[in-house]
Amino acid sequence: MVPDDRQALLDAMMDADAYIFATPIYSHSPAGFLKAILDRICGPFTDATFVDTVVQMRKAGDPHFAHMKVDERVLKPRVAGFIAIGGSSTPDQITMALPILHTLIYPMHVKVVDQVVFQTCGTPGSIIARAQGSFVERATQLGKNVASQIGKSFDDASYLGDEPEGACPYCHLAKVDMFYGTENKIGCVSCGAQGVLKVDPDGIIRPVWNKNCGVSSITWAGKKLHVGDIHKESAAETFDIQNCTGFDLKRQQWREVAVPLVELPSQRAYCML
Ligand SMILES: Cc1cc2nc3c(=O)[nH]c(=O)nc-3n(C[C@H](O)[C@H](O)[C@H](O)COP(=O)(O)O)c2cc1C
Numbered sequence: 001m002v003p004d005d006r007q008a009l010l011d012a013m014m015d016a017d018a019y020i021f022a023t024p025i026y027s028h029s030p031a032g033f034l035k036a037i038l039d040r041i042c043g044p045f046t047d048a049t050f051v052d053t054v055v056q057m058r059k060a061g062d063p064h065f066a067h068m069k070v071d072e073r074v075l076k077p078r079v080a081g082f083i084a085i086g087g088s089s090t091p092d093q094i095t096m097a098l099p100i101l102h103t104l105i106y107p108m109h110v111k112v113v114d115q116v117v118f119q120t121c122g123t124p125g126s127i128i129a130r131a132q133g134s135f136v137e138r139a140t141q142l143g144k145n146v147a148s149q150i151g152k153s154f155d156d157a158s159y160l161g162d163e164p165e166g167a168c169p170y171c172h173l174a175k176v177d178m179f180y181g182t183e184n185k186i187g188c189v190s191c192g193a194q195g196v197l198k199v200d201p202d203g204i205i206r207p208v209w210n211k212n213c214g215v216s217s218i219t220w221a222g223k224k225l226h227v228g229d230i231h232k233e234s235a236a237e238t239f240d241i242q243n244c245t246g247f248d249l250k251r252q253q254w255r256e257v258a259v260p261l262v263e264l265p266s267q268r269a270y271c272m273l
Contacts, residue, residue: 010041014073017150018080019110020143021101025086025117029096030104038104044230046074048109049223074108077153081146081161082115083139087122094119095175099190102171106191106217111154114145114161115172154220166207168193170216176207191216 013019023030044050051074057065084097094117102112118135121127127135145160159172166174168188175189176197184197186207193216195209214221241247 004040006040009037010046010071013041013046014071014076017076017078018146019078019105020081020083020146021105022083022085022139023097023101025084025088025094025097028093030084030100035100035104042104042107044107046071047107047223047227048074049220049227051075053227077151077157078108078110079113079146079149079152079157080105080110081113081142083142084117085121085127086117086119089120098173099171099175102173102190102218107223109154109220109223111149111152111157111159112161112171112218113149113157113159114142116142116161168195168207168216169209169211170218174207188216191218192222193218 021030021034023034026032029035051070051072054065054068054070055072055075082098082101084094084101086094086097088094097117098115101115105112116138118127118130118138121130121135127139142161148160149157161172163172164174166176168174168191170193171188171190173188173190177187177189178197179185179187186195186197187193188195188209193209194213195207197205198208199205213219215225216222217226244250
């Protein structure tokens with residue numbers, strides 16, 4: 001592992017009562033630097049349901065959890081807001097910006113209270129001048145919205161951002177995964193909530209999201225479900241490894257596999273005619 005600023009950033013995140021993540025959009029997504037930082041700090045490293053389970057089991061006197069090291073600072077209630085900024089003007093260029101921001105912090109059970117994408121701001125400084133200054137006003141409002149919810153628990157903090165038509169009730173985005181089948185089942189790309197597509201009397205197809213579905217990773221129940229799934233699968237992985245004949249030899253063979261070198265087209269002499 002390369003030495004880095006992980007501990008300092010983790011401490012700063014644990015000290016904070018609120019986060020505002022602001023990122024340029026690169027390739028329809030948040031900046032890779034931001035993702036790399038959060039990949040090293042969030043996910044299983046700061047999973048609130050895991051920390052909570054360990055704390056509860058210790059209180060109950062379960063010896064299996066006695067020596068497990070967890071960071072109880074994770075359990076402090078926190079709120080967040082997201083700002084993503086892109087140069088494009090069309091919806092196809094920003095698709096994964098907000099969903100990925102959600103996936104980066106949902107394990108900490110942080111309540112996202114506002115989120116916004118600003119487009120047509122590709123030139124440095126242009127955000128101040130675009131849309132008659134309304135983008136900066138909206139960003140200011142986002143800051144106020146986040147500040148207004150600081151100190152509230154996940155359930156008590158209110159979502160104050162925009163609600164697009166057909167939005168999932170958990171992440172407030174309308175990003176749909178299609179599972180087809182006779183029931184027209186759908187999933188939320190950002191948080192995994194489930195629902196169905198229904199044709200309304202006006203002929204328009206709309207999503208109907210399950211309330212309290214207990215599957216969305218944004219909910220406590222959804223996170224617990226995921227942690228349970230990972231524990232079950234890792235036990236099955238260990239079992240398969242232990243019962244795989246010649247596992248060590250097979251792994252060594254894969255590590256030593258010789259990939260034949262071939263001449264690539266770019267290495268050949270280029271002929272214009
Ligand atoms: C590599 C790269 C990829 C980009 N991809 C997108 C994109 O998918 N959608 C979009 O709206 N803007 C895109 N942009 C424009 C940037 O979002 C915009 O210029 C950005 O806000 C500039 O921020 P920066 O100066 O901090 O890099 C891209 C810019 C770069 C350099």
